[in-house]
Amino acid sequence: MIKYQPKELEVKWRKRWIDEKIYASDLTKNNKFYVLAEFAYPSGDLHIGHWFTWGGADIYARMRRMQGYQVFFPNGFDAFGLPAENAAIKRNIHPFDWTMDNIRRMKEQFFSMGGSFTFDHQVITCKPEYYKWNQWIFLKMRERGLAYREKYLSNWCETCQTVLANEGVESGTCWRCHNPIVQKDVEQWFFKITDFAERLIWPENPKVDWPKAVRDAQNAWIGKSKGMVIYFPLFGSKDNEFDKQDYIEIFTTRQDTIYGVTFLVLSPEHYVVTEILNKKIKVSKAKLKEISEYVSKSRKKSELQRKESKDKTGIDTGLEVLNPLTGEEIPVWIADYVLSGYGTGAIMAVPAHDSRDLDFAQKFHLPVKTVVLPFEIGISGQSSGSISVKSIRKERKLDLYEGEGIMINSEGFTDLPTEDAREKISQYLVKHNLGQEKTTFHLHDWSISRQRYWGTPIPILYCKGCWNKFEDKKNKLQGRDYIVRDGVEMAIVPVPEKDLPVELPYDVDYTPTGKPPLATNSKWMHVKCPVCGGEAQRDTETMDTFIDSSWYFFRYLDPSLDNSAFDISLAAKIMPVDIYFGGAEHTLGHTLYSRFFTKFFKTLDITDLDEFARRRINHGIVLGPDNQKMSKSRGNVINPDDEVKKFGADAVRVYMAFFMPYDGTGPWVSERVWGSYRFLERVWQLYEKINLHISSAKIDLLMMHKTISKVTKDINNIKFNTAISALMEWLNYLNQKDAVSKEEYKTFLLLLAPIAPFITEELWNMLGEKFSIHLKRWPEFSSEAIKTNESKIAVLINGKPRGEVIISDNISEDDKKVLSIALEIEKIKEAIGKRKIIRTVYVPGKIINLVLE
């Protein structure tokens, strides 16, 4: 027999698979199975990490195909984005050419790994036939009031010269270039994802199978909290011209602690602060100066600085409000530990029950008033009237108690558990018009404008003529249906659907100058207004590329479709995605946005899905040989091409699946791939042991069916490493035998086929079997076959293994017989000695434990 030579046979089979289209997608048949892996950004070189993601998905898809499913396993490219633009600037190539070149190269690399995914439904997001539908989605969002334009203090990356969404900020830095983010007032487009906040929250037991870590992180990011807005009347406000309201609204989730309020805090951006600075609310001249200094000082701090420093700063306004329940006069402070973007931008401070308020109170010597005691103290004290709070605080060092407990010092609510008090105080405040219940979210609307070139143009025009004809300007101002560009007011005019796509012009100056690159092509920018026929200008910004990846899995179904974003009836049949492989880094960005789009599509009635993917699998991370994250600067990047040249694709695939659990993090050590290579060599050599005349009675059905069961289960549970070790065990076992039946060998090859597709195809062919091994042939597991008539029972004494007995299965239920057999063993007799057995625990088929006195 010739030696195992991966290179030749891999070339041969790869060609035949393509020629005979054995992996072609057929969406007409039933019994579909949609396998999806996150599509790649065409950065030029396929990283070993891509192989890890796609290799895992491929093993899974291959098994499903062999089980007879109509597997849909498409691939494409997430082709818009900044790196293309940056690389293009650096090398003086156009981003389009750079991108398409990379796609060509990466496709070849994809082929070398022997993937069963196809490009016959490929999506390339930078092509007009794709991004046209981004624009269509934008227009639909706008029709429904979910796309709006607003000036907003936003995350700005100086290096990338663009705005970033909150999800794109990683501990204060840009997710792409990792330079610090600054806050800048920028007018831009938003998608109102907050309208879907409630729908995006994961229930306790969702119908789809997504990792708990992902669900928890998304829920935390959405950050729903139920509480109240409570009105605190401004004391003596009649002297002021303050006309908006004569009370300050605060947001709290702990209205039960309202008797413990000792001051109010406004964020520096709060409108009451603005009114003070505008002298609508009067304070002394000296105060005004102090306040104005404090506010401008804290505005200068970046958000990052403000969040980093836990050291509290603030200033007393001299104003006072009334506690709506107690009538107490309460001082109003300004401090930047209160965030303007959350709740009402103002809080009631309860230092006894909130650590941040306590820090502040201690720094500025403000009073602390305890109104909640932990249950154990509150209950033991019985009548709380007699408790000296001061002495308890001293004894228990209880400056701060943030948990639930028993109310004290709270008039009619005293002695109630906090939960009840929260409810009752809530009702009371609502009834007397002193507040209302409110739910807030941490999730903010999605900022989608990017001031760069390589993205989807926003399908919006700005028209001066239309604005001039507009009658009711004053009202429309609120709706922000206009913009001011170069000092000129212009109406917002959506591009009509029939004019889509708005194509991205090829000729622009995309060097980052702060001016959007699209504005440098004036021919593209100036167009006729579709409404009034006058002169109009295009929006010069592009969409966040996360929009591209939010719905590509719908587009895969029919990427050339011209009259709809996706084929609705096909989607009803093929969607949802059955299993989605990807990285944990997309927990708060991509997968959340995709869920949002799916729910939005549902409101458009083009899908009835609530979730786009039934199951989500997060893959792990392949580190460099030095145990560090792979990066060009560290020089520890493993190029999959080199590995394939050395070992062949099969050995690399086996090692990839075997060297750590799929969700693990660990280093790629090239030398160790030899181990996987040797395994394949042994599989190859086993061929020589096939004895066609071996009697069927000699086939070891037990090992065979155990392995079928184990491999099937493990691949289904994405535990490729243990699937391979089961195969190795079986191989070691078969190797010890003098001869192996053809049946066993065939079964072995079938089970190995998803992991090592080339060598198994070759050996399958050598056996004279019909092409191809990768079609519907997954071995059936028979539970009958693993029934034995003997069991090995471990004999334990006091829980420690001391020997074993082999019993026939007809007595396996009879603990007395098993015991008597066990007691005949010399070793056991010795171990027991003169001691008495006081108890016997028998687990049929596994152990018998003798408990001695």
Place this chain on the structure above:
RNA sequence: GCCGAAGUGGUGGAAUGGUAGACACGAAGGUCUCAAAAACCUUUGAUCAUAAAAGGUCAUGUGGGUUCGACUCCCACCUUCGGCACCA
């Protein structure tokens, strides 16, 4: 600080209440060979004991607990990784 995941030989890891260390990598010794190894065979958690074998004891981050029996379940703590974080 909060949420999530994890902690097992020299290394990657296996075992989710029933004989801990499967399967590999590495290492050591041997075989074949003029020589070699990426081939083949043997050994390989620590420790005690023995001429040898059988054998004993200890071991799954730490300390408690539940159980006939715990890597696995419960309580407390420590450490590492990932995410979030002045969100009221």
